[in-house]
Amino acid sequence: MNPSSSSSLRIPGTPFLHAPGPTRLPAQVVNAMGIQPLELGDPALDTLIADCENGLRRVFGARHSDVFMYAANGHGAWEATVCNLVAPGGCVVVAGSGTFSEAWALHAEGLGVRVLRTACEVGRAADAGAVEALLRADTAHEIAAVFAVHTDTGSGVTSDMQAFRDAIDAASHPALLVVDVVASLAAAPFDMDALRVDVAIGASQKALMVPPGLSFVAVNEKAMRVAEANTTPRVYWDWLRRRSDLSYRKFCGTPPQSLLMGLKAALDLVFEEGLAQVIARHRRLAAAVQAAVEGWSERGDVAFHVRDAKSRSVSVTTIAVREGIDPEALRTLARERFQVGIAGGLGNLAGRIFRIGHLGDLNAPMVLGCLAGMEAAMSASGIAYGPGVERAVRVLSAPAGENVQ
Ligand SMILES: *Cc1c(COP(=O)(O)O)cnc(C)c1O
Numbered sequence: 001m002n003p004s005s006s007s008s009l010r011i012p013g014t015p016f017l018h019a020p021g022p023t024r025l026p027a028q029v030v031n032a033m034g035i036q037p038l039e040l041g042d043p044a045l046d047t048l049i050a051d052c053e054n055g056l057r058r059v060f061g062a063r064h065s066d067v068f069m070y071a072a073n074g075h076g077a078w079e080a081t082v083c084n085l086v087a088p089g090g091c092v093v094v095a096g097s098g099t100f101s102e103a104w105a106l107h108a109e110g111l112g113v114r115v116l117r118t119a120c121e122v123g124r125a126a127d128a129g130a131v132e133a134l135l136r137a138d139t140a141h142e143i144a145a146v147f148a149v150h151t152d153t154g155s156g157v158t159s160d161m162q163a164f165r166d167a168i169d170a171a172s173h174p175a176l177l178v179v180d181v182v183a184s185l186a187a188a189p190f191d192m193d194a195l196r197v198d199v200a201i202g203a204s205q206k207a208l209m210v211p212p213g214l215s216f217v218a219v220n221e222k223a224m225r226v227a228e229a230n231t232t233p234r235v236y237w238d239w240l241r242r243r244s245d246l247s248y249r250k251f252c253g254t255p256p257q258s259l260l261m262g263l264k265a266a267l268d269l270v271f272e273e274g275l276a277q278v279i280a281r282h283r284r285l286a287a288a289v290q291a292a293v294e295g296w297s298e299r300g301d302v303a304f305h306v307r308d309a310k311s312r313s314v315s316v317t318t319i320a321v322r323e324g325i326d327p328e329a330l331r332t333l334a335r336e337r338f339q340v341g342i343a344g345g346l347g348n349l350a351g352r353i354f355r356i357g358h359l360g361d362l363n364a365p366m367v368l369g370c371l372a373g374m375e376a377a378m379s380a381s382g383i384a385y386g387p388g389v390e391r392a393v394r395v396l397s398a399p400a401g402e403n404v405q
Pocket of ligand 1: 180
């Protein structure tokens with residue numbers, strides 16, 4: 001390699017990772033993963049797995065559910081959910097919320113499932129009323145499940161999951177409620193039992209602060225009964241085979257031990273801080289980022305993609321740029337000159353928005369550093385912006401617990 005090329009120069013200090021996943025790893029997680037594997041018969045492995053299952057039950061609010069963990073990313077847990085719950089040729093409703101709801105719909109179609117989509121208005125929360133209408137029209141009860149994404153990481157929208165519970169109840173339809181909380185678990189409030197969510201889906205690399213490669217589902221009794229009756233061929237993903245006391249069966253093979261060690265360390269951090277405090281911290285940091293974006297918007301070059309403040313996620317903020325500005329060039333410049341890693345737009349939002357992740361192992365000065373780095377990157381790119389960092393400072397300097405927005 002050319003020693004004078006910029007890529008070979010050591011850049012002092014810490015790069016700022018502000019993508020909405022994978023997120024920064026706390027030192028405790030890195031250290032927990034840096035140890036030798038356990039022999040498969042070691043009872044410490046069973047304890048590790050049980051601790052992860054119990055910790056996940058707590059963050060899901062799933063006191064009575066089975067928890068299954070996969071050596072797979074979030075897409076693996078999507079596939080697991082579809083093939084356990086939906087019979088060949090079966091039908092589901094996918095509530096449109098953005099890129100991830102659409103990707104999930106395509107994934108289900110790829111597995112031979114018929115998908116009814118509700119329309120997704122740009123930058124708006126998913127429409128529970130449209131789901132209710134589809135369920136009411138389905139007098140033959142062909143719809144097996146409603147799939148809803150709590151926080152759609154593509155659009156930056158968080159939808160109200162209670163509205164989906166109410167829609168299914170109002171239609172008196174037996175469909176299961178299946179919720180993707182990959183981007184919101186341990187960031188936004190979610191209580192699977194209280195919402196009577198039948199299956200909740202999470203993954204390691206978002207607010208849970210673990211490297212990618214581990215995903216999990218919490219499955220209640222009603223959904224387990226549906227899985228038991230479902231004849232769709234499946235082996236690796238099968239909940240019935242995984243419902244076992246043997247660690248080798250739980251993972252359909254060797255458990256991904258390092259990731260489980262990381263997950264246990266991350267869950268310990270969440271519970272040491274307190275789940276309620278973790279959620280309050282995300283709300284506060286998101287309020288700071290969103291106050292900054294509000295300020296930036298005053299000059300007209302950038303604007304919120306999600307117009308309705310109530311629907312803005314506490315995990316990721318999506319920012320639209322005016323015609324003529326290339327968000328990918330801004331992203332590259334932010335990464336290369338200012339060591340701030342943000343995300344671009346996905347799907348039909350590519351080239352139209354950029355995304356700032358603010359979830360996981362983050363505190364106030366880290367968020368301020370990211371925002372200041374983005375201001376530097378916008379300055380260097382000739383993008384006009386109003387006062388952002390100072391608005392964020394105002395939010396963060398208000399007494400903790402004060403409602404600043
Ligand atoms: C990240 C994400 C996924 C997919 O996770 P992968 O690990 O990339 O497969 C699914 N749903 C949501 C809402 C996500 O944010």
